[in-house]
Amino acid sequence: MERYQRERRFNRIAWARTLPPAVLVAAVVSDLVWTPFNTFPLLATVSVTAAPVYSLVWTVTSGGVALLTGLLLAFRESEVVISRPNVIGFTTLVTLTVVAAFLNRIFAREREQLRTSRQVAEAVQRAMLPTVPERVPGLALATRYQAAQEEALIGGDLYAVHDTPRGLRMVIGDVRGKGTQSAGLVNTLLGVFHAAALQTPDLPSLVEAAEIQVQDLKAREEDAPYEDFVTAVFVEILPDRSAFRMANRGHPPPLLVHGGHVTTLEPKEPSLPLGLGDLAGPVVPVDRYDLPPGATLVLFTDGIIEARDRTGAFFDPVPPLAGPLPPDPGAVLDAMLAALFRHTDALDDDTAALAVTRLPGEEGEEGEETGAAVRP
Structure with missing residues (x-):
């Protein structure tokens, strides 16, 4: 970027x-x-x-x-x-x-x-974000991060990846606001993600652990506004890499890129962002999708889709990805970001992107489940 x-x-x-x-x-x-x-x-x-x-x-x-x-x-x-x-x-x-x-x-x-x-500000932000491995068994990963041109404050974008016996678990999120308060929420979420990714038995439990920590941090900080929240997407790719589960907490829907086609993965049931879970029910909606060989899952923060051109039109990441692209997460992200910077003169918000590709001809470990049909 x-x-x-x-x-x-x-x-x-x-x-x-x-x-x-x-x-x-x-x-x-x-x-x-x-x-x-x-x-x-x-x-x-x-x-x-x-x-x-x-x-x-x-x-x-x-x-x-x-x-x-x-x-x-x-x-x-x-x-x-x-x-x-x-x-x-x-x-x-x-x-x-x-x-x-x-x-x-x-x-x-x-x-x-x-x-x-x-x-x-960007160095501090990068230091807070963990290093994502370029490869794990059966998968290739890539990340991109860019601070907004017009801001010199520490942003609230975050991402993390952890490979576990239950599958590859990922999160990408965006904390409302900037500065030291958002940095505290970022650190809290990253810490609880890495701990819960190894300990929790399933994706809903991981999301619930993150919700509890965000609620606790807000309760301990007297000056924390009630409306502070974190939009996030949690993903769990099965050990055999054939499919993945996803829980979307008020975040922009990820994209699944495969064979020149782009599918927007809208959640079947909308969920409130982290920090507002007390306003919703206890159930964490989880969707399940196939991950065919060569397919790339693209996750990003709202700084990308909220970028405007000179006429005020928002950026649409789907068209630049709807074409012949190699099964390489870095190439997919570069194609999207090249189109983004042709669309806008300046970013008004920090942007983070995370992509994972199922490598053709490589398999992960045998899992307890096999692939399921992608929900339209």
């Missing part, structure tokens, strides 16, 4: 860098086409437009080039360069160049502070 962000930022900066020379050319052309035209206002903006995107040296250089251009244009019109209007124009050029130099330093300092804040 970082590669797409860098390409997008590079394109925006490249476009902005063309503005100072374009203004300079416009001033020269205007003076040549219409001699009475006063070019000094245009020339005075050259250094100012350079300040946000150029270095200090090039900002001052752009002001010097504009000043030299003004002198040459003034000399072309009249051999008497030192006139009152020209002196005022040259003084304005020099003054704005000095101002642009100060602005350049301010912009550079602000950019560096913002870059450092984002790097620290």
